[in-house]
Amino acid sequence: MNDARRAVAVLDRLRRFLATFPIARAALWTATRTSQRAAVAAVLVVGNLVGLITGGNRSGKTEAGAMLAVAFALGRDHPAVVAWAQVNRLDVSRIQRGPGVVCCSALTGNDSRRVQREKVAAYLPAGTEWTNRSGAGEATARLPGGGVIIFKSNDQGRRAFQGAAWHFLWMDEEHDEPVFNEARMRLADHGGLAVFTMTPLKGRTWVWRRFSERTHEDYEPGAADYALNSRDNPHVPQDYLDRLLSNYGAHERAAREQGSFVALEGRVFGDFARAIHVIPSRPIPSSWTRYQGWDFGTRNPACVLWAALDPADDVLHVYREHYRAGWTTKQHAEHVTEVETCSACRGEPERSEDDALVQASPRGWESVHPAGVFGFGGDELRCVACVEHPGRTEPEPEWRVADPAAKGDRKTLARHHDIRTIPADNAVRSGLNDVAERLALDVEGRPHLVIHDSCRNTIAEAEGYVWDTTRRKGNDADAPLKRNDHAMDVLRYMCRQLSRRSGGGLGATA
Ligand SMILES: Nc1ncnc2c1ncn2[C@@H]1O[C@H](COP(=O)(O)OP(=O)(O)OP(=O)(O)O)[C@@H](O)[C@H]1O
Ligand SMILES: [Mg+2]
Incomplete structure (x- = not known):
């Protein structure tokens, strides 16, 4: 064989090698500020037990996790891993020599199927055999040569993580602490490594205390962390990130862009400003769609908000509030009914001409007789004050949303007052995001949520709504302080309901 033919044969073998083992040519991205390569190097330091790659949205966390999973499944002596x-x-050298057993976990079974398995599959060697690759429940990938990758999810709960020994555990996005504690036991036999890849959207939770904050008493030695900035990922267009990030408040942006654990301190709606978000009360055109929200309370104030959407520019106007402590649900319901009932006809827009009420105020009624002629009785008269929304002061709301926990109150409203409510989605952080999204200014400098100045309690709550900093030591995600939050709860329910109907908004991105 001459040199040229030998070179061609070598190239051909190389091509086949790269086609068979895509991990061998997988390049981690690098940039001057942060880099995916440095993140992977940081978690692979010999002696590490836990590695934490935090990162903004689209920073390349999942991609890095997928490469690590395949590298551990093949083992460090495998030529493809040597090439990688x-x-x-x-x-x-932190990776074991021969083939390994790897567990990849996503938040939900759906995330596992749609995202995690597919990302891993892109780096798996040809000839890998799958069990249940696109089905619900757990899946397994068996690599030629002996490596195994098992796919689980946080929503299966702690018990699903009992069982065999693993060399590597990868959890994509923030899992529950008991699930991690159970899962990490599987690493003890082989001295395996656990890696989290996540955007720290929940603030300073157990992950921060145990694996990021070195001065914290819970901090575990043997943990390494690295934060990727979304802006540095060369594979994601900047204008896409601009659009994604423009919808969030300052604290949320820090997590979603820099991947940093932000202490949620100070005001929840830091962007809220009277000069921008409060406007003089004014009548709402009857063509606008109305919405209503309810939060119940007896010792605490109950709050009902009336809102309407300006169809021209998608600005939600909160134009009326009912805010009162010490009343029963019945009293609140009667008040709301009173407010919404036409005062001219008292909710009965059609009457006959000889009706006593018609006699008392003849100017409020007009004939609806087909001939348009007043007769001697028998003619139907219609209330002039509410022709566009008969019997009511304004159009019926498209929906009334209410605190999902208050089943009894909702039942009372429906049974005794004919006020039908739908249970609100009470996912706090998603709801807060939906409100913040509307408060944020659009490219033209306008907010998409304004509050009429008659709604004094709602305005006061929005200004005083702060994060609860006493929750730090707990395992729960950061949340607002539960004080003077009644109108804020209603606002959350309403904005969540609106964004769910329009497809979830950007808050849906993990
Ligand atoms: N090393 C890489 N080579 C090629 N493309 C990459 C690399 N790293 C990331 N990407 C691409 O960048 C995009 C974002 O990556 P990835 O999905 O891993 O980010 P993420 O941080 O997990 O995002 P999310 O916040 O949506 O979970 C994807 O399109 C991915 O394919
Ligand atoms: Mg991801």
Whole structure:
């Protein structure tokens, strides 16, 4: 064989090798500020037990996790892993020599199927055999040569993570602490490594305390962390990120862009300003769609908000509030009914001409007799004050949304007052995002949520609504302080309901 033919044969073998083992040519991205390569190098430091790659949305967290999972499944002596280490100038001695057993976990079974399995599949060697690759429940990938990757999810709960020993555990996005504690036991036999890849959307939770904050008493030695900035990922267009990030308040942006654990302190709606978000009360055109929200309370104030959407520019106007402590649900219901009932006809827009009420105020009624002629009785008269929304002061709301926990109150409204409510989605952070999204200014500098100045309690609550900083030590995600939050709860329910109908909004991105 001459040199040329030998070279062609070598190239051909190389091509086949790369086609068979896509991990061998997988390049982690690098930039001057942050880099995916540095993140992977940081978690692979020998001696690490836990590695934490935080990152903004679209920063490349999942991609990095997928490469690590396949590298551990193949083992560091595998030529494809040797090549991957060379391409990315990585020291891979933290990875065990031969094929390994790997567990990949997503938040939900759906995330596992739609995102995690597919990302991993892109780096798996040809000839890998799958069990249940696109089905619900757990899945397994068996690599030629012996490596195994098992796919689980946080929503299966702690018990699903009992069982065999693993070399590597990858959790994509923030899992529950009990699930992690159970899962990490599987690593003890092999001295395996656990890696989290996540955007710290929940603030300073257990992950921050145990694996990021070195001065915290819960901090565990042997943990390494690295934060990727979304802006540095060369594979994601900047204008896409601009659009994605423009919808969030300052604290949320820090997590979603820089991947940093933000202490949620100070005002929840830091962007809220009277000069921008409060406007003089004015009548709402009857063509606008109305919505209503309810939060119940007896010792605490109950709050009902009336809102309407300006169809021209998608600005939600909160134009009336009912805010009162010490009343029963019955009293609140009667008040709301009173407010919404036409005062001219008292809710009965059609009457006959000889009706006593018609006699008392003849100017409020007009004949609806087909001939248009007043006769001696028998003619139907119609209330002039409410022709566009018979019997009411304004159009019926498209929906009334209410605190989902208050089943009894909702039942009372429906049974005794004919006020039908739908249960609100009480996902707090999603709801807050939906409100913040509307408060944020659009490209023309306008907000999409304004409050009429008659709604004094709602305005006061929006200004005083702060994060609860006493929750730090708990395991729960950061949340607003539960004080003077009644109108804020209603606002959350309403904005959530609106954004769910329009497809979830950007808050849906994990
Ligand atoms: N090393 C890489 N090579 C090629 N493309 C990459 C690389 N890293 C990331 N990407 C691409 O960048 C985009 C974002 O990556 P990825 O999905 O891993 O980000 P993420 O941080 O997990 O995002 P999310 O916040 O949506 O979960 C994807 O289109 C991905 O394919
Ligand atoms: Mg991801």
